[in-house]
Each structure stands twice: as structure tokens, then as C-alpha cells.
Amino acid sequence: MNRRGGLTAIDGAMALIALLLVVQMWLLTATLEAYLSGHSEPIFPAALISGLIFVGCFGLFLFIRRIDANVRITRQPD
Amino acid sequence: MRRVNSKSESLWSEEFAVEAAAEQYVSRRQFSKFLVLTSMGMFVGQIWILVKNWFRPTTVYKEKPVALISEIGIGEVKLFSYPEPADACIMIRTAADHYVAYSQKCTHLSCAVYYEKEANRLECPCHEGYFSVSDGSVLQGPPPRPLPTVVLKREGDNLIATGIKL
Ligand code: FES
Numbered sequence: 001m002n003r004r005g006g007l008t009a010i011d012g013a014m015a016l017i018a019l020l021l022v023v024q025m026w027l028l029t030a031t032l033e034a035y036l037s038g039h040s041e042p043i044f045p046a047a048l049i050s051g052l053i054f055v056g057c058f059g060l061f062l063f064i065r066r067i068d069a070n071v072r073i074t075r076q077p078d
Numbered sequence: 079m080r081r082v083n084s085k086s087e088s089l090w091s092e093e094f095a096v097e098a099a100a101e102q103y104v105s106r107r108q109f110s111k112f113l114v115l116t117s118m119g120m121f122v123g124q125i126w127i128l129v130k131n132w133f134r135p136t137t138v139y140k141e142k143p144v145a146l147i148s149e150i151g152i153g154e155v156k157l158f159s160y161p162e163p164a165d166a167c168i169m170i171r172t173a174a175d176h177y178v179a180y181s182q183k184c185t186h187l188s189c190a191v192y193y194e195k196e197a198n199r200l201e202c203p204c205h206e207g208y209f210s211v212s213d214g215s216v217l218q219g220p221p222p223r224p225l226p227t228v229v230l231k232r233e234g235d236n237l238i239a240t241g242i243k244l
Contacts (some may be wrong), residue, residue, distance in 0.1 A: 010106050017113045024120045035127050037185075037223045038244035043131050045126040057117040063164050 006071035013060045020060075024053045055075075137161075141243040144179070144228075145169055147235050155193045157182070160228055160239045166190060167228050168200070169237070170211060177237060179228035180214045186221040200225065 031046040144158040150171040158179075160167050169179040170193050180200065182190045189204035199217060200209040207219030214225035227243040 007106075010110075014106060014113070017110060017117070021113060021117055021120075024117055028120050028123050031124060031127055033222065035131060040131050040134075043128055047121075047128045050121045050124040054114075054117045054121040056178050057114050061110050061114040064107060071147050 003071050006067050009067050010064050013064050017057050017060050020053050022055050027053075046062055136177065137242075139239075142239050143236045144230075144239045145177075145237045147232070150177075153195055158239075160222060161242065167239075168193065169228070169230075172211060177230055177232075178211060178214075179230055179239065180209070181224040181228065181242070183225075184221055185216075185223040185225060186219070 027046050027050055031043055034040075034042050034046075099104070101124075108113060108189060139161050142160055144160055144167075145156045150156050150169065151153060152171050154171055156169045156171075157167060158167050159165050160179075166182040167179055168182045168191065171177050184191050184202040184204065184207055186202065186205060186207050189202050191200045191202045191207075193199075194201045197208075198211055200211060200214070202219065202221065203207070205220050207221040208217040209215065209221070209225050210217055214227050216222075216224055226238050229241040229243055231238050231240050
């Protein structure tokens with residue numbers, strides 16, 4: 001992959017991570033709100049979903065690292 | 079700003095830049111690492127809530143006589159405290175044989191709600207939060223949750239509080 005293509009892929013992955021973070025942030029706020037109001041039903045599913053989102057973010061991060069390393073190794077011109 | 083990914087530079091020299099300007103350059107990789115750490119932080123937060131919830135003691139409410147039927151007229155209000163002396167509650171006799179009671183603490187910022195007879199609703203004077211008399215649900219304003227309901231039972235002339243429904 002050339003550098004431009006690599007950067008586009010990395011930017012896309014970063015945008016996806018940011019999007020997932022917003023969802024995770026909302027999930028945490030909603031869960032805290034439910035916990036404080038005495039409702040415990042959504043807490044476990046929310047933790048599960050948050051864990052999945054974290055795994056997704058980590059996967060995207062690994063993807064970014066791989067692309068980044070590939071681009072650096074091949075060092076193709078733009 | 080100097081590009082850190084120039085052809086002449088190796089990876090290690092980019093990561094441990096000698097020049098201050100290059101050192102302050104946040105690469106996409108570093109930024110995404112930060113984002114992933116934030117995600118991990120939020121996941122840890124969720125786990126923390128889960129653990130706190132597991133160890134949350136289940137509240138057992140004691141029964142407590144809170145009013146006499148004869149002392150409240152229709153459309154009138156009686157203030158009492160339940161389950162602890164510091165937990166102010168409000169009871170309203172809405173019909174001849176119908177009583178409702180709620181925590182008096184507004185679910186927004188804990189101001190005391192009062193019964194507004196003309197509008198037949200519970201009102202919070204602080205930020206104009208209104209609650210339904212029939213079920214304590216939010217009718218308007220900033221309160222995020224309904225008022226906790228005090229469960230009542232009738233025994234002769236006594237009205238007895240038996241628990242709180244959130
Ligand atoms: S404290 Fe009741 S509406 Fe704000």
C-alpha cells in the first residue's frame with residue numbers, strides 16, 4: 001500500500017474508533033444513571049457491549065499499527 | 079511542523095525525536111493509542127459499576143404507620159418521613175379511597191416538591207419540574223427520573239408505608 005492509501009485507511013479506522021468511543025461514553029452515562037436510580041437490569045448487558053466496543057477499538061488500533069508499519073516498510077512514494 | 083515520516087528517518091528516531099518540535103508532534107498512531115486507552119478506561123468504568131452493583135446491599139424496608147385516614151381530607155396533603163427520619167415524603171389523598179405517596183425529593187437536584195391542587199400535579203419550585211400525581215412520572219422540566227413511590231397499605235384507620243418503588 002502506498003502512503004496516501006495507508007493514511008486514508010488509518011484516518012477511516014480512527015474515525016471509527018472515535019465513533020465507537022462516543023457510543024461507549026453514552027453507554028457509561030446511561031448505565032451510571034440507571035445504577036444511581038436503583039435499576040440494575042441494564043448494567044450487565046451494558047458492560048458486555050462496552051467490552052465488545054473496547055475489543056473493536058483495540059482491533060482497529062492493531063489494524064492502524066499494521067498499516068502504519070506496512071507503509072513505513074514499503075516506503076513507496078505518494 | 080517537520081514531517082516525522084521522512085524517508086531518511088528510521089522508526090526509532092521518530093518515536094524518540096531529538097528535536098523538541100518533532101517530539102511534540104502527535105502521530106496518528108499515538109493518538110489512536112490514546113483513544114483506545116480512553117475506551118479501556120470506559121470499559122473499566124462499566125466493570126466498576128457492575129462490581130458495585132453486585133455488592134450493593136438489598137434494602138429491606140420496615141413497615142411504618144405514616145398517617146391516619148381521618149386526618150387527611152380529599153385533595154389534602156400529609157408530609158411524613160420514610161424510611162429514615164431524613165427521607166421526607168408527601169402523601170396526597172386524591173379520592174375518597176385513594177392515597178398516593180412519593181418521596182418529596184425532586185430527582186433533579188433534590189429540592190422539596192409540593193402538591194399544586196389547581197393543576198393537580200407535584201411541582202418543584204427550583205427549576206419548574208412537574209410530576210404526575212397518579213404515578214410520579216415527570217411531566218415537564220429537568221428531572222431525569224420519576225419520583226420514587228412509597229408503597230402504602232391500609233389497616234383499619236391507619237395508612238402504613240411498606241416500601242419504596244424506584
Ligand atoms: S431541583 Fe427540582 S427541577 Fe431542579
